[in-house]
Amino acid sequence: MIIKLSNNSEKPIYEQITDQLKQAILTGTLLIGDSLPSIRALAKELKISVMTTKRAYADLERDGFIVTIAGKGSYVSERNQDFLREELIRQIEVHFTKAVSIAKTANVQKEELHDLLDLLLEE
Numbered sequence: 001m002i003i004k005l006s007n008n009s010e011k012p013i014y015e016q017i018t019d020q021l022k023q024a025i026l027t028g029t030l031l032i033g034d035s036l037p038s039i040r041a042l043a044k045e046l047k048i049s050v051m052t053t054k055r056a057y058a059d060l061e062r063d064g065f066i067v068t069i070a071g072k073g074s075y076v077s078e079r080n081q082d083f084l085r086e087e088l089i090r091q092i093e094v095h096f097t098k099a100v101s102i103a104k105t106a107n108v109q110k111e112e113l114h115d116l117l118d119l120l121l122e123e
Contacts, residue, residue, distance in 0.1 A: 021036070
């Protein structure tokens with residue numbers, strides 16, 4: 001599993017790990033039942049604190065992306081389709097927020113944004 005961390009990112013390391021694992025699960029790179037590296041193994045691989053990877057795994061478990069079985073490890077959990085849709089909508093909102101910010105900087109009008117979105121949806 002390849003996780004890329006950036007010291008230049010505004011996000012904390014645990015959040016970078018969480019986001020990348022969520023993305024791998026949402027895109028199907030990681031499938032239901034796939035095992036994840038142990039917390040210690042991932043920390044060693046990434047050269048970070050065990051506490052950091054523990055926090056990332058705890059967040060993923062809280063959000064329903066993984067399940068941890070004591071003594072066996074952590075696995076990609078079966079996802080509720082409504083939850084999956086909500087997560088994808090949340091990601092769309094993040095991208096739209098960035099796009100609107102850029103559009104305001106470039107003085108792009110609302111109608112132009114709508115036209116651009118319509119064009120992209122038709123592709």
